[in-house]
Amino acid sequence: MPQVPQTCFDALAVRTWCGLALEALGRAREEIDAINVYPVADGDTGTNLYLTVESAVTAVEAVFAGHGTLTAERPQLADAARAMAHGALIGARGNSGTILAQLLRGMAQVLAADGETAHTDGDGLRRALRHAADSARRAVAHPVEGTVLSVASAAADAADGTGGDCATVARAAYEGACAALAATPGQLAVLERAGVVDAGGRGLVAVLAALVQTFTGENPAFVPHARVDTGRPGADPAASAEEAITVGREDGAADHRESAPAFEVIYLLEADDTAVTRLRNRLDALGDSLVVVGGDGLWNVHVHVDDAGAAVEAGVEAGRPHRIRITHFGLGDVHTTGAERPPRERAQRAVVAVVPGEGLAGLYGEAGATTVLARPGEPPASGELVQAVRRAHAREVVLLPNDPDLRHTAAAAAEQARAEGIRVALIPTRSAVQGIAALAVHQPERRFDEDVVAMTSAAGATRHAEVEIAERQSWTMAGICQAGDILGLVDGDVAVIGADVTATARSVLDRMLSAGGELVTLVLGDETPENVAGHLEAHVRETYLAVDTVVYRGGRQGALLLIGVE
Secondary structure, eight states: OOOSOOSSEEHHHHHHHHHHHHHHHHHHHHHHHHTOOSSOOOSOHHHHHHHHHHHHHHHHHHHHHHHHHHOSSOOOHHHHHHHHHHHHHHHOOHHHHHHHHHHHHHHHHHHTSSTTOSEEOHHHHHHHHHHHHHHHHHHBSSOOTTSHHHHHHHHHHHHHTOOSOHHHHHHHHHHHHHHHHHHHHHHOHHHHHHTBOOHHHHHHHHHHHHHHHHHHSSOOSOOOOSBOOOSOTTOOHHHHHHHTTTBOSTTOOBOOOSSOOSEEEEEEEEOOHHHHHHHHHHHHHHEEEEEEEEETTEEEEEEEESOHHHHHHHHHHHSEEEEEEEEEOOTTSTTSOGGGOOOSOOEEEEEEEEESSHHHHHHHHHTTOEEEEOBTTBOOOHHHHHHHHHHHTEEEEEEEOOSGGGHHHHHHHHHHHHHTTOEEEEOOOOSHHHHHHHHHTOOTTSOHHHHHHHHHHHHHTOEEEEEEEOOSOEEETTEEEOTTOEEEEETTEEEEEESOHHHHHHHHHHHHHTTOOSEEEEEEETTSOTTHHHHHHHHHHHHSTTOEEEEEEEESOSSSEEEEEO
16 A cells, blocks of 8 residues: 655545554554443454454545446546545444544545545645534544544634645644643543543544554654543553543433443434434434434444433334344443452453344343344355454353354354453354343353363254245255245244245244143244234234243344244
8 A cells, every 4th residue: 555645635635644544543442442441341443443443444545446346537536535435434433533534424424425636635624624514523423522522623623723735734633632641630530540541532642643644654752641640550541440430421410320331223314404403312312422423325323322222213114224233231341330349351252143133133232142133145254253252351152153054154253252362152043042042041151171071062952943935936855846835944944835925934933842842932933923823822822832922022123934843
């Protein structure tokens, strides 16, 4: 990637800036993670910012690769800026990463305003920084001073007061951001008590330092200190976060609830502006740390809640949520208050699970699992599973792929996580209903090997089936099916071909229960007819003595119905 100074803000400058920002965040990641105490002291702000910019870099590189294949000309500034913003939006992680994505989107809206312009000058950069800061502040439900928002505003203010070329404007913005970062402990009590500056603001300073380097060729000599002198000997973020736990909501007001929300919920959402406005109000009532960024039909939603399922359901009502990530903050995080708070460290054990629908993501999340959503035709890559293992922030992780086609992907992710010092056990679950059974017997207080054996046994004792619609004519174990036929698959093989969903599902259940069983689990997809669950529950109740039935809503899970028999 070019490292020579750029004389104007063109597509190549966007590419250079993104690459240098990724390098800068890579160097500062551990430092930023270590000072992360607000809004949640989960030690991942640096990592989240890095992953957000990494996604932006990938998108920009794809634009340049496409132009290199199709034409000898470089992409226009608008092409690169839009790619940067889109990449950051779809890859945004955590509270600060989501805000950074909106900052980049705000800049891109100005840089791409005239699609035919090859480059912009210092005045264009000033306007981009101003619009970025303002749009990011609007994206946060309850803006707080002393956070990345304050640092972004200060950078834009400093740039507004400066004339000259892009290098001059970038340096002014960086210096304004550094001064604002140093002032954050005086604006936010949790930072002052911990003796640190704001982690998100520190990350933005690194990104702006990369902007200076883009136009000058030199990394700014001044780097602000992450830790500050509070006048209290031995102050550190982990211990001091305990005292500041009453700061809960994003409006900075003291929150005297006994505990803060237990889950972080993030998803991409396809929805119109009106639906997103309603969604903001709904999620604001459910929890805190609400940030909704994006536009033009695609949004990134971030919120901390106690009811993860309700947050996902709100997204389903608003439009089409996907790439859903639910993280349980766990017992060892900032949600433990007062003297009960243990030292800030990794949890002992966590469960990471791949799930096929939004409803199941909520169900697994409420049970304490970190989830990765696998939509039909969009299986997760091993890197996504590794990131989920890291998000779980535990010494020991049980990985549930819930799909036989993911066994190699999950095995590769487990090997990479083990190389990073995490003890990982891969349980070869073939269906989400097997994962539910495994999660039901999970006991983190048991020895790791005992817990894994119990979960593996529960999953293996659960026969699984699904009911789906045939997409085309095909030969199957049960005969020839036509497009539109209802297929009943037992343990992965087609066992029943029918014309009616309820009748096919009943036939599948009878086959499974003929070998015995005590519990039937039904997971309904969005397109499952309303009366199916009731008919099947009645059939089990009337035909099989002492067999219970539980029903869950799986959302857009691909199959009409998932069935488990234990």
